[in-house]
Each structure stands twice: as C-alpha cells, then as structure tokens.
Amino acid sequence: MAESNPETAEVSGRKKDILCQPCLNKDNQTTKVAEKFCSTCDEFQCLDCSNVHYTHAFLRNHKLVNANEAKTKQGSFDMKGLDQCDQHREIVKFFCEDENQLCCSTCAIADHRKCHSVVEILKVAGRSTYRSSTLKVKLEEVREKANIIVNSFVSSKEKLDEDAKEIPVKIRRMRDEVMAMFAELEISVVKDIKLFQKETLEKLTIKQSQNEKYLADITKLLETIDNVYQNGSLVQQFIVEQKLKNDVNVLHKNVDAECQGLETVTVTFDFDETLKLPPLPVTDYVPGQLTLSFCLSEVAQTIVPVNKAMILSPVNSIDIKQKDDDEEEPLYTGIDFLPDGRLVAVDNKNKKFLVYDEKLEKVGSYQLSYYPYSVVAVSEDEVAITSSGALKLNILHVNKSNGITLDRTVKVTTEYDAICQKDDTYFVGGTSDHSTPIRMISSKGEEKDFSINFPNKSYPLGTSACTYIRSSDKVVLTDRYDHTVYIYDVKTNTRVVVKDDQIKEPRGVTVGPYDTILVCSIRTNSIVQISQTGQILSSNKIDMIYPRTICVSSDKSYLAIKNACIGKRKLKKFKILY
Structure with a gap:
C-alpha cells in the first residue's frame, strides 16, 4: 500500500x-x-x-x-x-x-x-x-507522468531556443577556425617551400659548377686543337689527336648524361579538386548542412513506464556450508553480478571475497584483512567493498582469469552498510548508526548528502538497505522493523511510503527490470516487486528461509538471492520472466 x-x-x-x-x-x-x-x-x-x-x-x-x-x-x-x-x-x-x-x-x-x-x-x-484508495495510487502515477510531459515540453522549448542561437555562433566559430587553418597552412607551406628551395638550390649549384668545369676543359682542349692544326706539323697533329681522344670521349659522355637528365625545377600550390571556388553559390562550395529533426526524448521512457509483473524461474542453487579453510559458517552479506555474468560475493564471517561463474561454481577467492559487508561491481573488472567497523572502501581488480588483486583503498568518515553505483563518479551508500541514512561517496572518498529531508532516524547495522534509480534520480530506503519501503524523489524532495501485508521486514533492495524495485521480504520468504509510484506489482515466494541479499544482472535478465538462516544458507540464481 x-x-x-x-x-x-x-x-x-x-x-x-x-x-x-x-x-x-x-x-x-x-x-x-x-x-x-x-x-x-x-x-x-x-x-x-x-x-x-x-x-x-x-x-x-x-x-x-x-x-x-x-x-x-x-x-x-x-x-x-x-x-x-x-x-x-x-x-x-x-x-x-x-x-x-x-x-x-x-x-x-x-x-x-x-x-x-x-x-x-x-x-x-x-x-x-x-x-488507502487505489485511485490515489493511479492519480499519483498520472501526476508524475503529467509532470514529466510538461517538463519535457519546457526542456524541449529551451533546447530549441539554445540550438537556434548556437547555429550562427557555430558558423562564426567555423569561419574563424577556417581562417586560422589557412593561416597555419600558409606558415606550413612557406616553411616547406623554403626547405625545398634550399635543398634544390644546393643541388643545382653543384651541378652548375660541375658543368662550368666541363666548359672550361672543353674550351682549353679546343684552343689546343686549333693551335696544332694552325701551326703544327702533321706529326704533331697526329700526336694531339691520339692524346686528347680519351679526354674528349669522357667529356662527351659526362655532358651527354647531364643533357639527358636536364630538368627545370618549379614549385606550385593548388587546392584539391573537392574544394569548389566561386562564382558558385556559397552553399555549393562550403561544407555544412542545416538539419531539422524530431527525436524521442530520453524522459519519454519514464512517461509510460512498463510495470510488468515478473516471474522467477530457478536456474541454479548451491548450499553455503563451512569448508576446511573457513573458521565459521559463511555469511554472504553482499552479492553482485559482474557485467560478463560472473557473480561476486563477500563472506562477512570469514573475511573473504569470492567469485562464481554462471553455473555458481566457485572460480576465485581472495582473503581480506577486515570484515566486509557489501559489494558492488564498478566496471568490467573492478568491485568496491564496504567494511564492517572500518572506515574505508576497498577497490579490488578481478581479471578474466579470476585473478584478484587490491587496486586501492578509499578512506571515508562514515561506516556504510549497503552500497550501489550512482554514476561514473559517485557511489550511493546506506549508513550505519548515522543521522543521515543515505549519502554519496566519490571514488576519491569525498562524502556529501542528498538534498532530501530524511526523517531524524538512524539505522543500526543490518536494519536497512538502499539503492538508486539513475533514470529518475530516486533513492530507495528499506526500514526493516517498520516494515516500510521509502521511495525518495531527489529532484522534488518528495517521498512515497510503501506499506503492505506482503512486505514484512524488508531488507535487501535493488533496481530490477524496467526500473522497478525488488525487495527481500524476510518474514514472508518472498521477493516483492514495486513500481516507482509504490504499486505492488508482484510477490514471488522463494524456496529459502529469510532472504536478505539480492542483486540483478546488468542486462536485467537474471537475479541472485542469498539468505541468512543459520544451517540453511543458500545462494540461488533465477531467470526473470514475464
């Protein structure tokens, strides 16, 4: 209700x-x-x-x-x-x-x-x-939809106005960028021309000097031949002919080679054929296109929420029992799915971090130095773990081969029970014995509060849990012994209070398919599905006593649950159907 x-x-x-x-x-x-x-x-x-x-x-x-x-x-x-x-x-x-x-x-x-x-x-x-009248629930849903629609229209008008103003600015910016580009082009081309000119002139000077030497040698030989034919005897003329024959052949060969390779060096600069120049209209030769489009807003997904009642189909189940290297019977206080489908868990009693494959077979284990309490997958290969009694978050790295290493430790000032991811920068943490039940923690340890008027109540360890709905900017808080689920709207600082006979001692909570809320009801041994407006969509009985920890895969197709009954502890995986 x-x-x-x-x-x-x-x-x-x-x-x-x-x-x-x-x-x-x-x-x-x-x-x-x-x-x-x-x-x-x-x-x-x-x-x-x-x-x-x-x-x-x-x-x-x-x-x-x-x-x-x-x-x-x-x-x-x-x-x-x-x-x-x-x-x-x-x-x-x-x-x-x-x-x-x-x-x-x-x-x-x-x-x-x-x-x-x-x-x-x-x-x-x-x-x-x-x-409570069911009409009120429907009207609350209709009001939320109407508010989203109105806000969407206002946002669309503002965005249209901003876009219209931005286009002339964009064109002027493009013009300046093109002018700057041509200025840079001029500098670059002139630099290349000077370098080419220098190298080419050096080569031409060398060739010129060589051929000037050939001219001098040719002139000298011609003078010798003229003199001998004018003043020398026949014997002298024969001797000169024999002596100079080889030198003349070498000169002939060298000059002929130079003549064969003779070329004129020029330098030019032309634009590519793709750049058209006037007198064509400007729209024909300047790249760019004005596009008018209508697209479905992201908030349209929340205007008509899909509130389907889910059905849980069992996939795998394992018994959590004490092993030889365990000091006590394992108690998994936190579980979550990695993006690739593997499941991670923290064992509070034995200070362990564990990795399970898709068949719930254990494939990795890491000994911790503290009592872990909750875990959340941060990325493809990173997880964040809260600790019971220690003011820190530990970030572990889990590779594809299930190798586990400590990446870094983030110091905090508050003890956190539950944890989930808000965005790429912040986590959302449920506090333990703190005046503010839910806070934000950055990846560097910066802590700050939501702009929400939470009731003046603190929750001891194990009496509440929280999660965050990114699409609608809402936080969800469970109050175990008040048998209540609170849904807070961060944008409007309002709340929906959910009480129902199907919810008894609500504990673990997560965001399910279509951004519905899934809650562990300990005393009814069931998972209750709630809409964001507080409507009970479904209640699925679970074959385990005292379910308390829950998580959903990144594609929202699988769900995992862990209970807290001594001697009967289980870890179950379900397929989510409709």
Whole structure:
C-alpha cells in the first residue's frame, strides 16, 4: 500500500444508523448498530466489540467516544455533490454489485429491480481492509507522468531556443577556425617551400659548377686543337689527336648524361579538386548542412513506464556450508553480478571475497584483512567493498582469469552498510548508526548528502538497505522493523511510503527490470516487486528461509538471492520472466 501522506485518514459511510464495522468484516448476519467509535482503530463498534478495549491491556490506551460524536465530525466533510445521483440528484445509499454502480433509492427501485445484489453502501465499504484508495495510487502515477510531459515540453522549448542561437555562433566559430587553418597552412607551406628551395638550390649549384668545369676543359682542349692544326706539323697533329681522344670521349659522355637528365625545377600550390571556388553559390562550395529533426526524448521512457509483473524461474542453487579453510559458517552479506555474468560475493564471517561463474561454481577467492559487508561491481573488472567497523572502501581488480588483486583503498568518515553505483563518479551508500541514512561517496572518498529531508532516524547495522534509480534520480530506503519501503524523489524532495501485508521486514533492495524495485521480504520468504509510484506489482515466494541479499544482472535478465538462516544458507540464481 503506497501513500504520499501517511498521516491522512478518512472514515467511510453516510448513514443515519451506523453499523458495527467488526461485525460487518465478519459478515455477521446479526450486525448491530455502532454505539462507540475508536479513533485508534479507526472503527465504529457495537458495545460487545468495543468491550475488548477493557479486557486487553494493550488496548486500554485507545480513545473511545460515542458514535454520535464521531458521526457529527464525519458529516462536516463537504462531498460537493459527489454523493448525489447524476440522474435523480438524490443521495446515493446503495451499491449494485451486479453492475458495479452506485444507486440512489429511485435508481434501486426503477433501474435495478432485476439485479440480485443491491446492498447498502456502508456494508460494502465495511468489507474493505485497505485504508488507502487505489485511485490515489493511479492519480499519483498520472501526476508524475503529467509532470514529466510538461517538463519535457519546457526542456524541449529551451533546447530549441539554445540550438537556434548556437547555429550562427557555430558558423562564426567555423569561419574563424577556417581562417586560422589557412593561416597555419600558409606558415606550413612557406616553411616547406623554403626547405625545398634550399635543398634544390644546393643541388643545382653543384651541378652548375660541375658543368662550368666541363666548359672550361672543353674550351682549353679546343684552343689546343686549333693551335696544332694552325701551326703544327702533321706529326704533331697526329700526336694531339691520339692524346686528347680519351679526354674528349669522357667529356662527351659526362655532358651527354647531364643533357639527358636536364630538368627545370618549379614549385606550385593548388587546392584539391573537392574544394569548389566561386562564382558558385556559397552553399555549393562550403561544407555544412542545416538539419531539422524530431527525436524521442530520453524522459519519454519514464512517461509510460512498463510495470510488468515478473516471474522467477530457478536456474541454479548451491548450499553455503563451512569448508576446511573457513573458521565459521559463511555469511554472504553482499552479492553482485559482474557485467560478463560472473557473480561476486563477500563472506562477512570469514573475511573473504569470492567469485562464481554462471553455473555458481566457485572460480576465485581472495582473503581480506577486515570484515566486509557489501559489494558492488564498478566496471568490467573492478568491485568496491564496504567494511564492517572500518572506515574505508576497498577497490579490488578481478581479471578474466579470476585473478584478484587490491587496486586501492578509499578512506571515508562514515561506516556504510549497503552500497550501489550512482554514476561514473559517485557511489550511493546506506549508513550505519548515522543521522543521515543515505549519502554519496566519490571514488576519491569525498562524502556529501542528498538534498532530501530524511526523517531524524538512524539505522543500526543490518536494519536497512538502499539503492538508486539513475533514470529518475530516486533513492530507495528499506526500514526493516517498520516494515516500510521509502521511495525518495531527489529532484522534488518528495517521498512515497510503501506499506503492505506482503512486505514484512524488508531488507535487501535493488533496481530490477524496467526500473522497478525488488525487495527481500524476510518474514514472508518472498521477493516483492514495486513500481516507482509504490504499486505492488508482484510477490514471488522463494524456496529459502529469510532472504536478505539480492542483486540483478546488468542486462536485467537474471537475479541472485542469498539468505541468512543459520544451517540453511543458500545462494540461488533465477531467470526473470514475464
């Protein structure tokens, strides 16, 4: 049963002769007229039923008044026409169970003569054992949806305005970036040109010098040949021809090679063909596109929540028994799934951290130096562990081969019972014997409080647990001995209080499929599924005594439970079905 204001209570019924409600609940054929009203029991009672207040000691402090006085107070409530028949404008006094319809006296006679069950409203109202209307739960759900829709429209309008303003800024920024890019391009190209020019000029100078030497040698040889043919004898001319033949051949070969490899060196710079230049329109050669789109908002997932009742199908089960290296019978106070499907657990009694595969076969173990209490998977290969009595969080590394090492220790100032992950930076921790029941802890040990008006109550170790719903920014707190589950909305600083006969000593809690809440009910040996508005969706009996620790796999398809019954401790894994 969910309520937003648990202090509000109303007494039903509008009849001159008020009947005894305990008699009505017993379906007593001789129901008597009520003469007393107990404000503690919130019931009208006959003298026989009210006399139990004097025979039982624990009922003697209840407040009894005459029924007439209570009736007068009740009648002061203005029904504003809700108690009138829409057709005849008379006060409704009857209820037709055949047609599920309220009736005035005229309706009962004229329209429901053939119906078999037309009864007085007070008798029907007296059968109900619930003090909270289901209409309230539905209206709370509708209000939450309507608020989400309105906030979504406001957010969408603000986002549209921001986007419209950002586009000209983005274009100007792009223009500046392009100009900066061209400035950098100019510097880079000029630098490359100078380097290329220097290297090329050095090569050209060397080649030029070599060929100038060839010219000088050729000129000298030509002078010698001219002189000998002008002034020398035939013998002298023959000798010169023979002597210079080899030198001329070498020069001819070298110069011919230079001529074959002769090239002109130039340097140019051109844009790639993909960059089009004016006179084309700017939209043709400047990259960019204006996109108008409509997309489903992330909050739309919470506008129409899927509140399906789950069914648990057993997969594996193992008995937790004392082994040779255990000093005591193991007590797993914390369990969680790694993203790859392996299950991790902490044994409080034997100071151990354990790893199980998908078949619940133990594949890894690590001895701790302290008494662990809760564990949460941080990433693919990291877990965080709280300690009982020690002000610290230990971060362990678990590799794919189930090797376990201590990564780091985070010091804190508060003792934490439960722990879960809020986001990439913070954990959510349930405190032990602290004025604030739930706090945030960063990965570096920074601690801070939620902006929530929690009741002034501290919880000893083992009497509460907590979890966090990331999609809706809500924290959930269980109160074991008050048999209550609290759902706090961080954004609005409001809460939903969940009380129901199916929830007895709620302990472990986690976020299940579709962001519903799964709670271990110790005294009913069951797992209760609750919507975020406080509606009980399902209650699954578990074949184990005192279930107290629960976790769900990252894909929300498997669930694991550990109990705390001495000598009968088990670890069970279930497939979540619908």
